[in-house]
Amino acid sequence: MRSSDDRVYLAPVDHLRAVAAVLVVLYHGCQLLSARIEGRRFVPATDWLYSSNPAATLVFEGHTGVALFMVLSGFIFTVGAYGKPVRYGRFLTNRLLRIYPLYLVVALLGLATQVSLPTLQDLLRILTFATPTQPYGGVFWTLCVEMQFYLVFPLLCRVLAERGPGALLRLLAAVAVLRALVWLSSPAPAPHTASLYLGLAGRIDQFLLGMLAAWVYAHHRDRLRARWLRPLAPAAAVALLWSFNQVHGFVSDSPLKLLWSGAEGAVWALVVAVYVANRPAGGGGWPSRAAARLGEVSFSVYLTHFMVLTLIGEHMTGRAYGWLPGALPPVWAAFLVTLLVALPLTVAVSFVTYHAIELPFLRLRRPYLGPAAVAETPRPRQREGYRGR
Template identity: 30%
Template sequence: MKSSSGLHFIALDHVRALAAFMVVTWHFIHATNGYPVPFSYVPELFPLCLLDEGHTGVALFMTLSGYLFAKLVDGKSISFGAFIWNRVLRLLPLLVIVILITGIKTLLDGMSLSNYVHYIMQGILLPTLPNGGWSITVEFHYYIMLPMLLWMLSKSNRWILSIVALSIALRFFLHHDRGEIQSLAYWTIIGRIDQFALGMFVCQFRTHFAHCHKIALIAILTLMMVYWYFDIQGGFYNYPSYPSHSPFWIILPTIEGIAYAIGIAWYDNSFSFSTSGLSKFISLIGRYSYSIYLLHFFVVFAAAQFVNERIMSISNFYLACFWSLIFFLLMMIPGYISFRFVESPFLKLRKNYIKK
């Protein structure tokens, strides 16, 4: 979608759409208890492990954010106040509505509203906001760090890699101290900063990845093989339990960030995409992806249960993925309504935060 500067990168809308589909599929086929497809299942087609472990779509979102902001700024300075203002206008209106709806549901279910309000207040620092709102908390932690990261990029592209090295070292120390690092690596900036930073770093060399199909293929296939291994070992919840004590989570965020950053740079700079037809349709999904992401939580688990119990069994992974695609496409309807009447009015109030 168009930034406040008026720039529009249709390829990045395509990437948003893919990331949203991965996350929605993860929730549709597994829910939180391995229903209708058990968590123990591993696809025979190893590339599909990225759907079986579709939570990795969040890593794609994070890496894309780092890449996009580096591309928009492109060596210029920013007005930090205007930048934060734009981010608030972009993310907060729909998030507030989701928080209110979830609060009403909490009351109707007879649960404690005071506890719910406490969790919402904690969401400023901790991953406690509902409906995937925890990732918005992580995004805002990244926004606070953005001026420092941009300054590092202005001094030397390689400086930003020190952030990645330090985060790996921090996760190593915390794993040794706590006995597990999955909960921090997945849900907080401690694991996600790698992905933001690597997206920004690779963006500086994005033209070098244009038409480098072999490099992109190697990066993407490597990530698929890593996730195939990860899936075989038990995946997100069963490696061997949740939270996992495996040191694999020390490096997994970095592996995701490297592969996704290369893939994004390659896709963004290797092709010329049409603004009509299928390309436009996918870009519309990307435009509505934030609404789809926050709103699908309200219905995704019930939708999977309805299909499995009323239409046909979708305990088969491939059938479940097919139905998740149908569900995802249907989510474009509330996605459009939300974008049109909730998001768009506030987007008109944005300011140009990039200094000339």
């Protein structure tokens, strides 16, 4: 990105974006295509995949890539804006330029798959991201949550700069209490947690924890370089996801699920802070550059992978399955089809959509940060073309 733009360049962050995008693609591919290979539609309540293998549960619970994306949003915005005044109008304009162009293309294409002509209500739902039922809309709800976070980020960043991390920790505690009160006050005999989990009320923990990780990174970077932290951070994330899978957490409405967003955000905040602190921005050779390039187009991967999976599920599952060894369990077949067919195809499409649709609008963004109001820790170098999500 340009030095005046709104993102700090960190190659390690691009690596983590790539991880998040790949996890989401593998997760959706395994869950959806395994059912299609068996000749049926996927029903989460009864068809969720479980395993005692921690590596498998990382894929089966790959929806956690969304949490990683949200933690990264809080982290990168805060590293870039900490201690500086944010010009609110320009900030929101930049966010719209970041999200809306590709989102509108994908949403309108999904609308075009319907037989009937779109109504005004359909168009209004698209403008507000309220289109999860269309073929490619399974991830649109996260964009709505992101936009809600953008509305409050400048205030939260100022609070962090002026009041310190304790203010955000108290906010985390208050949100947890209020969320529990909402759940307890539900008139339903068995209150659902989905509405909380799929909205900012249930996900703000992850943005706040990303902001706190940025504060720790800025003030205690040397401590994050402790050798024992490097294996502990990813191990904690995998162990937490394995435990979540073993108790059938995603399809559960246990009150313990009210704590899941914070726990999930905490382990990813640890992973982000430790990885960024320990990974040189310019090192790693071609694998690092390749991962960074994938991370650069991760938003396109995120928005277009449903289109690719829908194509494979509707028209190519049988053919792709036929390429694989006989007697292969459906879940393994789905994993291989996703890894060898859906993921490469999605990445290829994403490079096209990034350069043709995203990048022209990204170049229209304007600086939104004023001069530093407090002394800052030196920030990492920046790069042309870097962008959010």
